[in-house]
Amino acid sequence: MKEKKPFRFSIFFKLILIVILFGAFIDLSVFEVIKMSTDTREPGPMRRAEKILISLIGNPPDTVRARIFCKDMGWNMRYISPSFKWTSSDSTPTIEQLSKSTGFAEKYQAEDHFVYLYNSLPNIIYKTPTGTYILQLLNPHDVFDEQRAIVSLVLVLSIVLLTFYFIVRKLLKPLKLLSVAVQEVSDGNYYINIPVKSHDELGELAGSITSMASKIGDSIKAKEQLLLDVSHELRTPLTRIKLGLEVDSPKEKIDEDINEMETMISGLLESYRSESNVEVLNLSKTDISVLVSDTIEEYLSQERFKFLTPEKHEQLIIDEEKIQTVLRNIINNALKYSSGDIEISIEGDLRFVKIIIKDFGVGISAGDLPYIFEPFYRADHSRTRATGGFGLGLSICKKIMDAHNAKILVTSEPNLGTEFTLVFNKQR
Numbered sequence: 324m325k326e327k328k329p330f331r332f333s334i335f336f337k338l339i340l341i342v343i344l345f346g347a348f349i350d351l352s353v354f355e356v357i358k359m360s361t362d363t364r365e366p367g368p369m370r371r372a373e374k375i376l377i378s379l380i381g382n383p384p385d386t387v388r389a390r391i392f393c394k395d396m397g398w399n400m401r402y403i404s405p406s407f408k409w410t411s412s413d414s415t416p417t418i419e420q421l422s423k424s425t426g427f428a429e430k431y432q433a434e435d436h437f438v439y440l441y442n443s444l445p446n447i448i449y450k451t452p453t454g455t456y457i458l459q460l461l462n463p464h465d466v467f468d469e470q471r472a473i474v475s476l477v478l479v480l481s482i483v484l485l486t487f488y489f490i491v492r493k494l495l496k497p498l499k500l501l502s503v504a505v506q507e508v509s510d511g512n513y514y515i516n517i518p519v520k521s522h523d524e525l526g527e528l529a530g531s532i533t534s535m536a537s538k539i540g541d542s543i544k545a546k547e548q549l550l551l552d553v554s555h556e557l558r559t560p561l562t563r564i565k566l567g568l569e570v571d572s573p574k575e576k577i578d579e580d581i582n583e584m585e586t587m588i589s590g591l592l593e594s595y596r597s598e599s600n601v602e603v604l605n606l607s608k609t610d611i612s613v614l615v616s617d618t619i620e621e622y623l624s625q626e627r628f629k630f631l632t633p634e635k636h637e638q639l640i641i642d643e644e645k646i647q648t649v650l651r652n653i654i655n656n657a658l659k660y661s662s663g664d665i666e667i668s669i670e671g672d673l674r675f676v677k678i679i680i681k682d683f684g685v686g687i688s689a690g691d692l693p694y695i696f697e698p699f700y701r702a703d704h705s706r707t708r709a710t711g712g713f714g715l716g717l718s719i720c721k722k723i724m725d726a727h728n729a730k731i732l733v734t735s736e737p738n739l740g741t742e743f744t745l746v747f748n749k750q751r
């Protein structure tokens with residue numbers, strides 16, 4: 324069954340989200356700054372200019388002068404008083420028209436002088452005791468405070484960009500931690516802890532690097548241990564040979580020690596050799612029941628084997644020789660680590676074929692169980708001549724099974740026994 328991955332936001336998604344949010348925020352700020360710099364402008368200089376304007380054209384205005392003035396300035400003007408109404412152009416809004424748009428009536432009540440945007444054009448409303456002037460500015464630049472707009476924009480953009488910088492920095496901070504961790508690994512510290520908690524690709528990468536580094540560390544440790552084991556094991560017969568030669572021991576005894584050394588070295592070489600060509604499969608259709616029977620027959624201690632399902636003639640396309648190596652490794656272990664019966668059975672349904680090998684021996688502790696398929700891992704750390712191996716057998720089995728796209732599973736209870744199951748997918 325496919326493993327369901329926990330939900331996470333990818334880095335790409337987070338970056339896109341940040342870019343969209345900040346883009347929208349920048350647009351909004353620019354829009355607000357422009358609006359702010361247009362309609363909330365301090366009316367000081369304008370107020371002085373209007374005083375001069377009114378002294379020039381009069382209050383109520385001299386319409387001839389007012390018309391010349393409007394033409395020169397590029398403005399429209401409307402004057403409203405109880406006794407006199409005049410406009411330089413009919414496109415200048417009236418108080419009634421202005422009052423229909425939002426906020427105008429309140430502003431008109433409260434203030435004598437203000438700028439009001441109407442039909443996208445700024446209008447200066449100027450109330451005097453005698454009448455009200457409406458000056459429609461046809462060129463928006465007349466009331467747009469560029470300096471104020473630039474300062475506000477620079478301020479807003481600096482805040483936005485600074486926030487953007489800190490958020491992206493926080494998002495990518497794990498990269499720095501990862502690079503420090505990788506440096507540590509290259510300095511030879513394989514047991515690292517990368518404090519990356521994010522639930523995205525970087526979090527996953529941190530997890531992978533941590534487990535990869537610790538696996539490399541374990542493997543290096545195991546190889547060092549193997550080197551020690553091998554040297555130790557070879558030294559024992561070597562010392563016996565040396566002593567034997569000094570005291571003129573019988574030739575057979577010396578031969579026995581030389582043979583022991585030879586077996587040990589060829590066993591080690593054999594393990595390495597089978598590990599190196601594990602990926603290349605020589606596939607053929609095979610009857611699993613026949614394969615199991617043939618393998619059992621190779622052993623002298625026939626009476627210990629109980630083949631429970633010899634009639635289960637399941638067919639599989641496999642590399643016969645390699646799967647036999649797997650069976651031999653598991654059976655050899657069962658023989659080594661138990662003294663009673665070894666039960667073998669085959670199960671099959673539409674999708675899977677299983678080969679189950681069960682012994683009733685010393686078993687494997689829960690602490691060792693997750694590691695027994697790793698190269699050079701041995702659960703009983705003392706290598707005795709009886710239990711022999713170098714911890715390579717099961718790691719080779721796992722590689723062969725992986726190459727077949729099949730699984731090797733194990734369950735075990737200390738002092739009760741161990742059960743290995745080989746699971747082959749029929750639809751491979």
Ligand code: ADP
Nearest residue numbers: 656660686701702703712713714715716717741
């Ligand atoms: P080895 O050559 O040392 O047996 P393996 O890779 O075949 O190496 O096995 C790894 C370790 O798993 C063994 O050292 C042993 O401790 C444990 N093991 C494997 N099979 C069994 C079993 N049937 N019963 C108990 N322990 C087992």
